[in-house]
Every structure is written in C-alpha cells, then in structure tokens.
Amino acid sequence: MRLIFLGPPGAGKGTQAKVIAQLFTAAHLSTGEILREAVKNNTEVGKRAKSYMDKGELVPDEVVIKIVAESLARPDIARGFILDGFPRTEQQAIALDGELAKISLAIDAVIYFDTSAEVSIRRLSGRRVCRKCGANYHIASMKSRQEGVCDICAGELYQRDDDKEATVKNRLVVYERQTAALIEYYKNKGMLETVSGDLDVDAVRDHLTALFKAKRL
Ligand code: AP5
Numbered sequence: 087m088r089l090i091f092l093g094p095p096g097a098g099k100g101t102q103a104k105v106i107a108q109l110f111t112a113a114h115l116s117t118g119e120i121l122r123e124a125v126k127n128n129t130e131v132g133k134r135a136k137s138y139m140d141k142g143e144l145v146p147d148e149v150v151i152k153i154v155a156e157s158l159a160r161p162d163i164a165r166g167f168i169l170d171g172f173p174r175t176e177q178q179a180i181a182l183d184g185e186l187a188k189i190s191l192a193i194d195a196v197i198y199f200d201t202s203a204e205v206s207i208r209r210l211s212g213r214r215v216c217r218k219c220g221a222n223y224h225i226a227s228m229k230s231r232q233e234g235v236c237d238i239c240a241g242e243l244y245q246r247d248d249d250k251e252a253t254v255k256n257r258l259v260v261y262e263r264q265t266a267a268l269i270e271y272y273k274n275k276g277m278l279e280t281v282s283g284d285l286d287v288d289a290v291r292d293h294l295t296a297l298f299k300a301k302r303l
Pocket of ligand 1: 093094095096097098099100101102117118119121138139140142143144145146147150170171172173174178209210212213214222223224225227228248257283284285286287288290
C-alpha cells in the first residue's frame with residue numbers, strides 16, 4: 087500500500103498511520119516527526135525548521151520536499167508506505183509526483199480525515215507525547231496507565247510546544263489557507279477517500295481496514 091493521510095491538525099492521522107502501518111507492515115513517514123527529531127538534534131534542517139514550527143507555520147516547501155525525497159530512498163519503502171502530513175501544499179504534491187515517477191511508484195489512495203475544528207482543538211490541547219518513543223496519548227480519551235508515564239517504555243509524557251492554544255489556532259488557520267485545497271486537488275484526480283476523523287480510534291481503524299481490504303491494498 088502507498089497512501090497519503092490528509093487532514094487538519096489533530097484529525098488522528100498520526101495515530102491511525104501507526105496502527106495501519108503495523109497491521110499492513112508498511113513504513114510510516116511523518117514529516118512532523120522527522121522535523122521534530124531534526125529540531126531535537128539541532129541539525130541544519132532542525133535549526134531552519136524550528137521557528138516555523140514554533141509558530142505553527144509550514145516549513146518551507148524545499149526543506150520538506152528534500153526530507154521526503156531522502157525518505158523515499160529508504161529500503162523499507164519497498165514494503166509500502168503511509169505519508170502522514172505530506173504533502174501540505176500543491177507545490178509539495180507536484181514534487182511528490184516527480185519523486186515517485188523517478189522510482190516508478192504511484193500513490194494508491196489519499197485518505198482525507200474529515201474532522202471538525204472543535205474536535206481538533208480538544209484533541210490537541212489534551213495530547214501528550216512520550217519523550218523517548220514518541221507514543222501518543224490523550225489526557226481524556228487515550229490515557230496512559232500511570233499519569234505522565236508512557237505505557238510502552240516508561241518515558242516521560244510531555245505536551246508539544248505547538249499544542250499550546252494560540253499555536254493550535256494558527257495551525258488550523260494555516261491548514262485552511264495552505265493545505266485544505268489539496269482535498270479538491272486529489273478529488274479531481276479520483277484519488278480521494280474520506281473517513282470521519284471525529285469517530286473514536288477503533289471506529290476509524292475499522293473503517294480504514296475495510297476500505298483497504300475492499301481496494302485490495
Ligand atoms: P505534524 O506533526 O504533521 O502536525 P499536524 O499535521 O498538525 O498533525 P498532528 O500531529 O497535530 O495531528 P494528527 O492528525 O497526527 O493527530 P494525532 O493522531 O496525533 O506537523 C507539525 C509541524 O511540522 C507543522 O505545524 C509544520 O510546521 C511542520 N510540518 C510537518 N509537515 C510539514 C509539511 N509537509 N510541510 C511544511 N511543514 C510541515 O492525534 C491527536 C490527539 O488526539 C492525540 O492525543 C491522540 O491520542 C488523540 N486521538 C487521535 N485520534 C483520536 C480519535 N479518533 N478519538 C479520540 N482521540 C483521538
């Protein structure tokens with residue numbers, strides 16, 4: 087399977103990408119995670135990306151396109167992949183087509199997580215992430231067994247800087263301004279499949295797995 091997960095911040099793209107990647111043994115490529123790792127390691131890419139991410143703005147296209155081009159050269163890509171949070175602009179979408187053409191691959195489907203702003207805000211303001219392994223939790227809907235401690239690796243759970251209220255609001259504005267047009271873009275190409283991101287985690291997973299089985303992915 088070769089998929090794009092598209093939708094507003096907090097739609098559940100990352101949560102479902104992890105589950106589906108495991109179920110279908112595909113690679114999970116999250117540009118957000120790659121960028122956060124670069125910021126943590128203070129690499130050149132991280133230094134360039136940080137100020138944009140802190141404000142909830144998009145990192146410049148050429149930076150993320152290069153990251154994705156490098157990721158597509160990974161050997162595990164042959165098993166299939168889920169692009170989570172990329173593309174986010176039309177320029178990125180066009181560049182992705184070019185990169186995939188170079189390696190004779192094509193996207194099977196674009197999954198749009200249709201999610202209300204209210205749900206996005208509620209999820210992001212309650213999200214907690216493990217500092218060590220990156221696992222995602224939510225203080226109300228996906229609690230860890232022990233408060234502040236990761237169930238998987240016992241790492242510390244923290245709130246992402248860009249999940250603070252003002253930044254979340256800006257990320258939603260940025261999504262509407264720069265990314266939402268991709269829904270129409272992929273619909274016109276006949277590639278778009280829509281799921282309700284407002285449903286609970288298991289319901290979204292079941293909807294997706296049924297869809298992928300029907301499409302024989
Ligand atoms: P990124 O990390 O991609 O952030 P995002 O798209 O804003 O997505 P999120 O991670 O916030 O949400 P999600 O949909 O993955 O939701 P999640 O599953 O975590 O990007 C961060 C930044 O990096 C960007 O702002 C930008 O600066 C930069 N960047 C990244 N890619 C870029 C690109 N292509 N171009 C330019 N810049 C780029 O779930 C959220 C919470 O809800 C969690 O707590 C989870 O436990 C909970 N939850 C999930 N699903 C459900 C459910 N169904 N029911 C109840 N709770 C749920």
